[in-house]
Amino acid sequence: MRTAYAFFSGLVLGAVGVLMVRPASMGAQTSAKPVRLVTPAPVLTTGNGSLLIPVVGVSAEQLRDNFDQSRSGGRMHGALDIMAPRGTPVIAAVDGTIRKLFTSNAGGLTVYEFDAAQEKVYYYAHLDSYADGIHEGLAVKAGTVIGYVGTTGNAPPDAPHLHFAIEILTAEKRWWQGTPINPYPLLAAQK
């Protein structure tokens, strides 16, 4: 992981934040283990600590609720599209585990993350690329860079964005199976 952190710091430090080491003694609101977080200033200074806006530099005010929009074939969108320049770091919204790295026609390059309790799956799609060191089974903290905004899959080439979904898992805990909930009110409530 040393090389991965070096890569992150070189890439991200100048633009958006600092790498932090949080010792276990810092308190109950953080992990018991020392971890390094990429800290996007606009998020961690305003977030409630449990769910982060998963694109660095995007504020709650910039979000638009497009969860209920219709998509091709009569489907409901069931997700949030977060517009951002290509290459903007995408961060884990919650503490959890990278469950699946998957490439699909619609989603392009995607990440499926389970939360620590395996109650929900967090889906990040249209990524330009994965962050260095990301792999299935990797435990991540909220704020860990997992990839970069892009247009892979069916996203318009001139409208890079993160397609972000939260789904309630079934008892079988299948990464591809869940009931979507609207992330907008959860993220927009952050001040």
Ligand SMILES: [Zn+2]
């Ligand atoms: Zn979308």
